[in-house]
Each structure stands twice: as structure tokens, then as C-alpha cells.
Amino acid sequence: MVYDGPILDNHFHLNRKGLFLEAARSFQRVGGTDLVLVHCPDFAAPPETLEGHQTAYADTLSMAQSVRDEVGLGVRVVLGPHPAAFAHQFERWVSEDGDAGKERAVENYRHSIEAALAFVHEGQAHAIGEVGRPHWPVSDEIWDLSNELLDETMHLAAQEGLPLQLHVEGESEDTYPDLAKRALRQGMDLRKLIRHYSPPDVREAHTHGLTPSVLCGKGALERLVETHSMAKNGFFLETDYMDDPRRPGAVLGPKTVPKRTQQLLAAGVDEEVMWNTHSALPNRVYGE
Numbered sequence: 001m002v003y004d005g006p007i008l009d010n011h012f013h014l015n016r017k018g019l020f021l022e023a024a025r026s027f028q029r030v031g032g033t034d035l036v037l038v039h040c041p042d043f044a045a046p047p048e049t050l051e052g053h054q055t056a057y058a059d060t061l062s063m064a065q066s067v068r069d070e071v072g073l074g075v076r077v078v079l080g081p082h083p084a085a086f087a088h089q090f091e092r093w094v095s096e097d098g099d100a101g102k103e104r105a106v107e108n109y110r111h112s113i114e115a116a117l118a119f120v121h122e123g124q125a126h127a128i129g130e131v132g133r134p135h136w137p138v139s140d141e142i143w144d145l146s147n148e149l150l151d152e153t154m155h156l157a158a159q160e161g162l163p164l165q166l167h168v169e170g171e172s173e174d175t176y177p178d179l180a181k182r183a184l185r186q187g188m189d190l191r192k193l194i195r196h197y198s199p200p201d202v203r204e205a206h207t208h209g210l211t212p213s214v215l216c217g218k219g220a221l222e223r224l225v226e227t228h229s230m231a232k233n234g235f236f237l238e239t240d241y242m243d244d245p246r247r248p249g250a251v252l253g254p255k256t257v258p259k260r261t262q263q264l265l266a267a268g269v270d271e272e273v274m275w276n277t278h279s280a281l282p283n284r285v286y287g288e
């Protein structure tokens with residue numbers, strides 16, 4: 001049996017210096033219909049002003065429009081301050097200016113959220129992300145500040161009814177329970193808390209009610225097949241495709257989600273489950 005319904009990649013980046021529209025076309029050629037395009041900052045020079053964030057986001061929105069117009073895919077857009085860019089900026093500014101540097105970093109984080117929210121209100125963006133915590137060991141000061149700002153962003157998401165795409169540290173037993181606890185404290189609907197780069201164990205007992213977006217490398221299939229029926233809201237599939245000319249095909253190539261979808265079906269996963277992953281769940285989480 002071949003699945004011929006919609007196919008959505010829930011975490012995809014594009015870069016004008018990478019394959020750009022060609023990457024979207026490769027995805028489409030193997031059955032892809034919808035992308036969730038996540039803003040990727042210029043890590044070498046992330047914005048330092050409100051206007052800088054607006055300009056950087058406007059470029060991601062314009063790439064999304066080109067994919068809709070020239071390739072014909074459905075595209076949702078996720079905008080926000082990448083935790084890696086933010087943490088590096090914070091480290092640099094604090095080492096240069098101490099407390100004043102810390103204030104500057106917090107203000108810059110808030111500006112990047114403010115600029116993203118304005119585009120959400122205009123209907124041009126659909127979620128905030130990727131936000132979260134550094135995925136490498138950092139000082140307690142940076143860890144605590146990252147958590148404070150994450151709580152603040154969860155509070156905003158709860159008030160606005162917005163989805164968040166989270167980028168957090170690698171697998172640890174505490175990660176999911178800690179995120180769920182923080183989000184509930186801020187009043188968030190846990191369904192709208194999407195963990196990007198999620199491991200393939202999607203059982204509710206493991207995810208604590210968050211929505212996992214599973215990085216679908218080959219090794220993820222078996223675990224997904226075993227656990228999908230115990231998921232709470234279902235799960236997304238993603239590649240975290242970077243469109244980076246220096247690392248072609250990283251993290252996973254643009255054709256991976258359509259390919260894995262067919263493999264999941266062949267392994268006995270119901271068509272309805274795939275329909276949820278690619279259509280019903282995105283509509284529930286992001287809106288139609």
C-alpha cells in the first residue's frame with residue numbers, strides 16, 4: 001500500500017546560499033506537500049536590535065512565500081531566537097560588560113520575541129521557535145537565565161494561545177518532565193508545546209503530554225512503530241534540514257520525511273496515524 005495523503009516536514013530550514021527552492025522541490029518530488037519553515041539565524045552575526053530581528057524574519061517570510069508561489073507547497077513559518085545564538089551572545093556580552101551585558105542580552109532576547117509576535121499577529125507566522133535551552137554544557141548563570149526566559153516565553157504562549165517549537169538539551173530523563181512542569185505552571189496547553197529533535201519514543205509516559213517532533217533518521221523507525229499507539233496527541237516527523245552548503249544533507253536530507261512515511265506504512269502503521277501526523281495534528285496545533 002502506498003500512502004498518497006499530505007506529507008509535512010515539521011522542522012525544515014532554508015538558506016538562499018544553499019539549495020533553497022531546489023531543496024523544496026526535492027521534498028515535493030517524493031510526495032512532500034507541506035513544510036514548517038523554521039527561522040535560522042546567521043550564527044556568525046545574529047541580530048542585536050529590534051530592527052535587525054525584523055529584517056532577518058522578513059527574509060524568512062519572503063523565502064516561505066517563494067516556496068508557496070514557485071514550488072506550490074503549503075508553508076507555515078516559525079520565528080524566534082535560536083537558543084544557541086542567544087547563549088553565545090550572552091556569554092560574549094557578559095564577558096565584555098558584566099551586568100550591563102546581561103541586561104543587553106535579555107533585552108535583545110525580548111526584542112526577538114516581540115518582532116516574532118508581531119508577524120504572528122499579522123498572520124504571517126504560525127508559531128514561535130526554536131526557543132529553549134543550550135544543548136551543550138553551560139555555566140549555571142546561563143542555564144538559569146535560559147530557563148527564566150523560557151518560562152517567560154511559555155507565559156506569553158499561554159496568554160496568546162501560541163504554539164512553541166522547543167530546542168532543548170539532548171536526551172536526559174528530566175527533560176520532558178521538567179518542560180511539562182514549567183509549561184503547566186505558565187498555563188500552557190501542552191499540546192502546543194512541540195519538542196523539536198525529539199527521540200522516537202512517543203509514549204505519553206515518556207513525553208508527559210508534550211507533542212514530539214521526531215527526528216526521523218533510519219534508527220527512529222523501529223521505536224516509532226513500537227510506541228506510536230501509546231502517544232497522546234500523535235507525533236510530527238522532521239528532518240531539521242539545514243540547507244547549509246558546507247554540510248549538504250544535514251541534519252537529514254529533504255526527502256527523508258516522505259520516505260519514512262512510506263516505510264512506516266510498510267511496517268504496519270495505519271494510514272490514519274499518518275494522516276494525523278501530516279494533517280490533523282498540524283491543523284490542531286498551528287491552526288489551518
Ligand SMILES: [Zn+2]
Binds near residue numbers: 011013130240
Ligand atoms: Zn533547527
